[in-house]
Amino acid sequence: MPDDATPDPYTDPLAFGQRMQILRTRRGISRPVVAGLLGMSPSWVKQVEAGQIGMPKLPVILRIAELLRVRDLSDLTGDQSAPIELFVGPGHTRLPAVRDAVNALTLSGDREAPSTEHLAARLAKAWAARHQAANHRDVIGALLPGLIRDAQLAVRQSESASSRRGAQAALSEVYSLSQFFIAYQPDPALLWRVAERGMVAAQESEDPHAIGVAAWLAAQAHRDAGPDHFDAADSMALEALAYMERFLPGADDRVRAIAGALQFEAAYTAARRGETGAAWGWWDKANATARRLPVGYYHPVTSFSQAIMGAHAVTVAVELRAGGESVRQAMGADATAIPSRPRLARHRIEEARAYHLDGQPETALATLEKAHKAAPETIRYNGYARRIVLEETESKAPARRQRAAALADQLDLLAA
Structure with missing residues (x-):
């Protein structure tokens, strides 16, 4: 060198x-x-x-x-003897099958592709299953290979421009579902490949909802790549919002919801930057959008709703490293209003981060136990939860150390 x-x-x-x-x-x-x-x-x-x-x-x-x-x-x-991955979870047993389906060329015409209506019905069931299952990655990992192949085939066999756009919208949604499965697993190249394909399919569909969802996921992927990519995350969210502006008058609930979800992504990125005013300003805009949705409405992809805004406020405060405000927001959020098990688990993890930031490690561990009860596969793949548990396994308080060790064992956290 x-x-x-x-x-x-x-x-x-x-x-x-x-x-x-x-x-x-x-x-x-x-x-x-x-x-x-x-x-x-x-x-x-x-x-x-x-x-x-x-x-x-x-x-x-x-x-x-x-x-x-x-x-x-x-x-x-520098210690290679016991590698511990923090922001990448263990590879799921269904990951190879999903990867093979993504990488396969769907060229064969030996069977007829399902209709877009059939794909939409299967996707609706898949999203519902994801929200209801504790081990949601296992559930959607079983469904994805068939959905990916069938959606690709539907695009290939489309006979008109309108049917092709509809098939592209379905394929984009399948790729969106795939990103929830692939995220935080040890194949970042696959995640980016799926994100890019999802965006291309969304643009080909000319469907504002599909474009919004693809941009929402791409913004998260850019932000998670680190500070050097925050500008790209903002660009993705803001450009999508600008594009959707003309569709919002008279739009249905799902289009309004994805606009609100994109507004929150802008808040999230601003909070990561430490920009307090911008973060809460965007949260206010997202909250105003949520209030225009029906009380019981819950977007199946983004979870955007009136019920989720309290959880989003916790995330903003935590990312701004405001311990007291984080706890105040956590105490004010209504977790019982979140119907999705993985989203509830994610909220519990954010609450745990708030308590840990505020110097309440016992409460943080108790909250992570609630997250594990809601959706074990969510906490197992979450880097922040893993960090808190690892830290508390070194606690000087024997009871806390034992509690953390038990949770670490449940998460297979220290497995080689």
Whole structure:
């Protein structure tokens, strides 16, 4: 390697501080920002990165890993003996079959494609099953291979422009469902491939709802890729909102709901940036949109509804690192109004983050146990939940350490 080349922390044996500095720089995060989010001084960060202070204790390492969106803890610590993936869950047993269906060429004409009405009915049942099942990835993972192949075939066998647009809308929705299954599994290339195909199919369909859903998912994918991609996340959400503006007068509930979901994505990204005013401003817009929906309405893809806005407020406060406000929002949110088991579990995880941020680790663990009860596969694949549980397995309080260890065992968190 040339003397002036930047070392790669994923391949070269570097000290913890060097790895931290390189990963921080790659994420485009300054020392003062990292210091502020850790509750430390910029000089402390500088000393750690310079090797003047030794490796911090596990709770601090885990907070650093979360801030830098480190996928595998060993990438930060350099310890390859027990890799622990934080933001990538274990590969699901149904992942290979879903991957094969996505990668297959549907060229054969030896059978007739199902109608778009038939595909729509199957998709409706699939979304309902996803919301109702505790192990929702297993349920939709079983349905996806057939749905993917049939939707691709329906596009290929379309005989008119209108039927092709309808088939493209169905295919885009199938890819949207696929993203819920593939997210946070160890195949990011597959996730991006599905996201891009979903966007292409949505654009070909010229359906504002399909375009909105595809943009909503793409915005999340960009944001989860780190600060360097926040602008792309904003662009995706705002361009989709601008496109949908002309359809909103007289639009049905699902189109209004996806517009509200996109407004919240803008709030979420602003909160990740630490832009308090913009984050709550966009939340207010999303809340106003939600209030124009029927009280019992619940969007099957995004979960957008009046019922979800309290959960969204918790997320904004947590991402802004406002511990007291996060807890206040958590206490005010009505979790019982969320009918979807995986979305309820996600909300419980956000509540746990709020309590942990506010220095209430016992309550955070109890809330994560509720998340596990609602939907085990949601918490198992969630990096924030994994980080909290791992941190509390090192607690000095024996009862808390034992409770965290039991939850870590349920999640197979420390399995090699």
